[in-house]
Amino acid sequence: MIRKVLAGILIVLIVLGALAGVKYMQIRTMLASPWPAPSETVATAIVHEETWQEALSAVGSVTASQGVMVAPEVAGTVSEIDFESGATVKQGDLLLRLDTSSEEAQLRAAQAQADLAKITAAREEKLIADKTAAQSELDQANATSKQSQANVDSIRATIEKKTIRAPFAGKLGIRLVNLGEQLDVGKAVVSLQSLTPVFVDFSIPQQEFAQLQNGLKVQAFSDSYPTNTFEGEISAINPDLDESTRSVRVRAKFENTDELLHAGMFARVSVVLPHANTVLVVPATAILSAPYGDSVFIVTPDKNGSTNLVVQQTFIRTGHAHGDFVSVISGLKSGDRVATAGIFKLRNGMNIQENNDATPKASETPTPPNS
16 A cells, blocks of 8 residues: 555656656746847937027016006096097097096185285285385285185196096006096006017026127017017116026017017017027937936947847936027037937837837927927
8 A cells, every 4th residue: 555655656756847847948948049128119310510599598578668557646436438448549648537526616716716816916016016005915915826826726736637648658458447436546447558669578597697788689489479489689687686596687678569469478588699609409309307417318239239229328418499409518429319209118228119200300490489
């Protein structure tokens, strides 16, 4: 009985050993066979030199050359409205009248007193000539006459202040008051903005301050008009810098004859410098930005001598952008080939396949312009 059990165990061990041997040979054969490395398909571009007009980029805000919220200087009730929302007005055009019935009654009374005081002063002057009145009486009469006339002028000034006119030519906003409404001093009536010309205010870092000067050409771009380039020039530069940002405030003037730019608009600004430089450029899509720096993937042949292509990640220092391109200050040389699409799925040393058929070409003047 024991011999049978031992024989069974021996047979089982032989079968297991045979299976283990077969599996070992299979694994050995698999390890000896070369595994094809996985690859990704990417688009590529050649790093090349270009001559760029140097420019300083910034963001700014459009400001009207003249802008005000029209408001009354004195309180009163609206008796007449002589403008429409959105209308264009000239300097001095009537906008609104407040009720002046009370002031007009006061004016008539004050005018009567002034006339009487004037007559009295003339009478005293005649009496002085006849030497039948004292000089003090004439002085008192003249003072009373002048005081009465001052009262008349004060009431007239109040009436004039209740007639609100456009302080300058421009475009009106939305009317904020209604007929019969009681207005307090400073109550907003309507916005008035002069849009020809307009200013764009922006800030430039301290290290670029020496390149700024009045008269430099400035280009502005607005998301409201993605295909438009607005041309202007620097009209003023602050003499002092912001202590918190170490930047200087700059103002550019734009004629804005078509009145497309409006006060409060956000604008991207490019200050065109008077010199050009030769720079290395790559498409902006080739740059992988990260908190620890910008990098690109350079495409090179496999070092094993095969025809496969591999990518090597290289850190770079970038300069200014121009259209779809970015200048490279260091980290690349002319003629390097870099991956421009599909870079987020790449890792250092990965095999890749090159395919530029489906990728749009980068342009220095893309339409619409890049944000």
